[in-house]
Amino acid sequence: MVYDFIVIGGGIIGSSVAMQLSKKFKDSKIAIMEKEKSLAMHQSGHNSGVIHAGVYYSPGSLKAKFCTQGNAAIREFCDENGLHYEMCGKLIVATTNAELERMEGIWNKSGENGLERSRLDAKELRELEPNISGLGGIFFPSSGITDYAKITATMVDRFKENGGEVYPNTEVIDIIEHSNGVVIRTLSDKVKKKFECKYLISCAGLMSDKIVKMLDIEPDFVICPFRGEYYKLSENRNNIVNHLIYPVPEPGVPFLGVHLTKSINGGITVGPNAVLALKREGYKKYHISLKDMCEMIGHGGIRKVIAKNLKVGLSEFKNSFYKEGYVKQVQKYCPMLTKKDLLSYPTGVRAQAISNSGEMIEDFLFVNTEHCVIVCNAPSPAATSSIPIGAHIIQTMEDMIQSREASMFIKK
Secondary structure, rough: EEEEEEEEOOOOOHHHHHHHHHHHHHOOOOOOOOOOEEEEEEOOOOOOOOOOOOOOOOOHHHHHHHHHHHHHHHHHHHHOOOOOOOOOEEEEEEOOOOHOOOOHHHHHHHHHHHHHHHHHHHEHHHHHHOOOOOOEEEEEOOOEEEOOHHHHHHHHHHHOOOOEEEEEEEEEEEEEEEOOEEEEEEEEOOOEHHHHHEEEEEOOOOHHHHHHOOOOOOEEEEEEEEOOOOOEEEHHOOOOOOEEEEEOOOOOOOOOOEEEOOOOOOOEEOOOOOOOOOOOOOOOOOOOHHHHHHHOOOOHEEEEEEOHHHHHHOOOOHHHHHHHHHHHHHOOOOOOHHHHEEEOOOEEEEEEEEOOOOEEEEOOOOEOOOEEEEEEOOOOOOOOOOOHHHHHHHHHHHHHHHHHHHHHHHHH
């Protein structure tokens, strides 16, 4: 089977790329390959559903650029396709004087990113959110909530309407790039198949470094999985807050802390924490892969990250089993919540790229070859940013095609 473009990965980024490709290259033959039986089975279907405003991201970074563009684009897509979203706004709450000081950095950075925001003192905070306690806060009206699994499914519907094909339950086991394109070997229900394409885009999330290795490239990063555990508040607490409530992030900690998030489907979630998963797709505490563990322990970059964040990591691991510790993080700003208010809820697994030198890679990361664009790191706000990320990939692909055509013309 021969295609012009093949997209690996049926999450929201892969679906966005495929949808936009099918609009841009109307006469091309395009396919999506997804190793799971259905789409959005991993990060795209296991997240908080937040439409991010771009509060924390370094000005000038791809994160900041894509998030700002994506915030508007995802709402426009929802409007065009009758999908529900709510711009409920986000409130960052400081509970100590030290957090008030750190909040200044958030205020300055968000201002450089051009975000609308307003300061709140303790009285204004209480008036806005009667059940939230703090010394002050910052309110961002351009944050919201939606359902990214439904958005992904709708993107794929648009892709199919444009003639695109989808291959679920199709795992990529080998990739061979040659002078005229790419050969992809797959496994589906124990049956091996071969596909060919002129150009390949990979949006494989937790497996992105493995895709790079299939191209005989030794990546200068590794994917490290972090399990994000959530709870859901009991129904009698569904009206406890009116907005998204976030703490001020701890200094030196690479994650945002446990927050209260309204769900577009009703209810309020609490979380996530960030626990090192012992399997690439380890959604449960008992999901363990000795192979994955050995790969992680054997990587010098991951060992350095564990060493630098050992105290925080042990605390997160403890609170994964010790519900009281988890609740205490929320009680800092919402003291009325108790252990019995937190009910079970599905977890997610975040694919975090870590450099060989031992740094968590914060921005989006791509590896390009003559015929391939590989998305290697797409952390939050990837779902919010999925449409501009897709546009960026397609522009890269167009440049690649033009360069190749020019090269072939010169050779002639």
